[in-house]
Amino acid sequence: MARRLPALFGVLGLTLLVFGLSMLLPLGVALALDDAAQLAYDEAVLITLVTGALLWGLNRRSRHELKARDGFLLVVLVWTVLPLFAALPLLIALPGLSFTDAYFEAMSGLTTTGATVLTGLDGLPPSINLWRAQLHLMGGMGVIVLVVAVLPLLGVGGRQMLRAETPGPMKDVKLTPRMRDTARGLWLVYGLYTTACFLAFWALGMDGLDALIHAFSVMGLGGFSSHDASFAHFDSTALEITAMAFALLAGMNFATHFLAIHRRSLLPYRLDPELRPFLAVVLGSSLLLALYLWMQGVYADFFTALRYASFNTISMATTLGLANADFGAWPPFAGLWLLALGSFSTCAGSTGGGVKMMRAMVLYEQLRREMLRLLHPTLQAPVRLAAKTHVPNPVVFAVLTFLAVYAVTVAVFTLALVASGLDLITAYSATLACINNTGPGLGGVGPSTTYAGLTDLQTWLCTLAMLLGRLELITLLVVLTPAFWRK
Numbered sequence: 001m002a003r004r005l006p007a008l009f010g011v012l013g014l015t016l017l018v019f020g021l022s023m024l025l026p027l028g029v030a031l032a033l034d035d036a037a038q039l040a041y042d043e044a045v046l047i048t049l050v051t052g053a054l055l056w057g058l059n060r061r062s063r064h065e066l067k068a069r070d071g072f073l074l075v076v077l078v079w080t081v082l083p084l085f086a087a088l089p090l091l092i093a094l095p096g097l098s099f100t101d102a103y104f105e106a107m108s109g110l111t112t113t114g115a116t117v118l119t120g121l122d123g124l125p126p127s128i129n130l131w132r133a134q135l136h137l138m139g140g141m142g143v144i145v146l147v148v149a150v151l152p153l154l155g156v157g158g159r160q161m162l163r164a165e166t167p168g169p170m171k172d173v174k175l176t177p178r179m180r181d182t183a184r185g186l187w188l189v190y191g192l193y194t195t196a197c198f199l200a201f202w203a204l205g206m207d208g209l210d211a212l213i214h215a216f217s218v219m220g221l222g223g224f225s226s227h228d229a230s231f232a233h234f235d236s237t238a239l240e241i242t243a244m245a246f247a248l249l250a251g252m253n254f255a256t257h258f259l260a261i262h263r264r265s266l267l268p269y270r271l272d273p274e275l276r277p278f279l280a281v282v283l284g285s286s287l288l289l290a291l292y293l294w295m296q297g298v299y300a301d302f303f304t305a306l307r308y309a310s311f312n313t314i315s316m317a318t319t320l321g322l323a324n325a326d327f328g329a330w331p332p333f334a335g336l337w338l339l340a341l342g343s344f345s346t347c348a349g350s351t352g353g354g355v356k357m358m359r360a361m362v363l364y365e366q367l368r369r370e371m372l373r374l375l376h377p378t379l380q381a382p383v384r385l386a387a388k389t390h391v392p393n394p395v396v397f398a399v400l401t402f403l404a405v406y407a408v409t410v411a412v413f414t415l416a417l418v419a420s421g422l423d424l425i426t427a428y429s430a431t432l433a434c435i436n437n438t439g440p441g442l443g444g445v446g447p448s449t450t451y452a453g454l455t456d457l458q459t460w461l462c463t464l465a466m467l468l469g470r471l472e473l474i475t476l477l478v479v480l481t482p483a484f485w486r487k
Helices: 002-022 024-033 038-059 068-086 088-093 099-110 126-141 143-147 159-165 179-203 208-219 237-250 254-263 267-271 275-295 302-317 332-341 357-375 393-419 424-435 456-470 474-479
Strands: 384-386
Touching: 002 024, 002 038, 002 068, 002 126, 024 038, 024 126, 038 068, 038 088, 038 126, 068 088, 068 099, 068 456, 068 474, 088 099, 088 126, 099 126, 099 456, 126 179, 126 208, 179 208, 179 237, 179 254, 208 237, 237 302, 254 267, 275 302, 275 332, 275 357, 302 332, 332 424, 357 384, 357 393, 393 424, 393 456, 393 474, 424 456, 456 474
Parallel strands: none
Antiparallel strands: none
């Protein structure tokens, strides 16, 4: 491991160089609009590029091939170090913002959680709001997936990093023979859909900057907005329908999008075993929740209830986190159901969080198999996700292990937040919202408020929960085990 550390630091340096260059977009906006954050980007870009150049320059001669454990360590390094540099523009441009809150905000952006400690978003320098949303864009598919496209130039393979970074249980499925082509293809699709979302928002009445910010937020399934009222600021049914459509696209497996575009066929969508359950759960929940809110008298007519129920259901289920109503003021069942949807609805390989629909399907099929075995002890019943898709037992065991770790993690963080002084509803919903990378919760962290009321300890617990959720728990936990560091 020690011999390969220079190679890891070299790749980390390269990642910081790319990350520093990405700050040129908000810097350009700050210069064009003459906003108050210009100097913040000057300093942040310089610090990030110099640090990256030093790491890269000092370790550029190391060309050791990365092993599996190196991939895990590099992913953890990148996702803990990048928020330090992402927080620099916030710390410099926003006087009074503590390091704890700035790191939380940056981590929330890069993990596409969308939980915020900031208020007065409408009055922030426009480039700061753009930077926050741009973190969603980069974090949505993972910064490492972008960098892996250039790793062959270094003589360092990228397969291990892509495997550790890719969300979902099916990490070994190859879209193209080379990792560089895979990364390029995924980002091409991601960029295509983000551009389409931006143009749609712009055409429907958003100004150019708002359209760009919310396109980054929607396609990254992040939830940062440039307005305190979130998406309710626009009060436009057309914009809400557009956001829902692109959120559903972002909640699907990007491998499926890639294959559909590459083959110029809709067949990959028909063959995707997650797609139908995903749409059925999300759209069915939207309809049922609209009926529930209408019958409870929350809204006077069904179509008004359908408008608000659909937007918030799709937003929370896909872990987008934007809101056009304060669902925290709805009957308790509605808010709890929205949090539950964010725990499992999105597809593996999407930009969403949670345990993913594929794992939920494997769990259901495993439960069904065990019940059949109780009735027929000699029955051989393999777990299947579709008629011809057999799930090997090692994958089933891995899914069950993940779900057990997920349940324990939720319990531990909830208890820790309650012990720190939060009420149970706020603690439980904050834990789910952070681990699932959803953003808003209930109670003290509901959609009408922010996370600014948390203590430093509570903020760091939520920050760790976001990191665990983005790296799907196991990636970070395996690095913390003593066995990882043994030869």
